[in-house]
Amino acid sequence: MSAEARQSALAHALLKRAGAWQEAEARARRFSRGRSDDPVEAARVADDYRLLAHDLARARALLPRSRARAYLESVYARVHATLNHGDWRLWATVERLFREEIPASVRWLRPYLVWATLLFVLAGCAGYALVARFPELIALFASPDLIASVESGKLWTEGLLNIVPSSVLSAQILANNIVVSLLAYCSGFLFGLGTLYIVGLNGLMLGAVFAFVARNGLAGALAAFIVAHGCVELSVMCLSGAAGAAVGEALARPGSHGRVAAFRAAALRSGPALIACTVLLVGAGLIEGFISPQPRIPVAVKVAVGVGYWLLMLALLTGALWRLPGYTRRARRSDS
DSSP: OOHHHHHHHHHHHHHTTHHHHHHHHHHHHHHHTTOOOOHHHHHHHHHHHHHHHHHHHHHHHHOTTSHHHHHHHHHHHHHHHHHHSOOOOHHHHHHHIIIIIHHHHHHHHHHHHHHHHHHHHHHHHHHHHHHHHOGGGGGGTSOHHHHHHHHTTOOTTTTHHHHSOHHHHHHHHHHHHHHHHHHHHHGGGTTTHHHHHHHHHHHHHHHHHHHHHHHTTOHHHHHHHHHHHHHHHHHHHHHHHHHHHHHHHHHHSOGGGOHHHHHHHHHHHHHHHHHHHHHHHHHHHHHHHHTTTOTTSOHHHHHHHHHHHHHHHHHHHHTGGGGSHHHHHHHHHHHO
């Protein structure tokens, strides 16, 4: 057989493998789009990569200017990108964030969270004692309209839905809460001093307002308004303050790795906790807009909502939510 005839026969045999190339391309497309997680098929993609590399080398020698060579190169490039690019799936990424990264971030922030919560409680007690002893100091913490409303025997929250619809109120509250939480976090960039100021000031204001309304017999009404959303809202503020304190300590005491590296590490480790804060504030904003100001909803229901949402927050932050029996069974079925 002449050399030309042999080369033609080899090229013809190579082109007969076009069906295998198309199957390899289809497998690579499925994996790159997240439509398959079969381990057997994943192993076949790896085999496809080796076979395509072999066929492409032969096509470049036998069919250098053909469409088959160009098609093989495109398929080879796709399979190569599929094997060397991490498989990113939205739901899997979100699930990993809430199941692993957020609990790990909160565990790391636990010492800072204890101190931030203690600061808030002590500042609240100080504000309450200060206004209870010197009532005129409420002017430092509340507006004249709020003071006049309470002194007339009416909370400023009464009739709130007559002024602003629940949907608009929820959006305003959500935006305000997120700004406060971000401020508590970002103020930690001032070596943690800003976070101490924000958390302490909010605790001082809350205690002062409670002391003032208590003098006018409205403490129960204010507690009934706050309980549905406040349990989570105040906890989130302490958590964001803890994240800010962690970043502040990294800047103040960077260690041997340098201030920039310490800041980057602290920001990355505290980031998932901030995402959890944002998600929790969405729920708190909805509760504060639709449930807290409603006089027709019994106090017992508001207490149940507040305690239930707070327990849900604990389950989310500790990872216990993902260890429930129903979720565990579903995870096992998806892994099998």
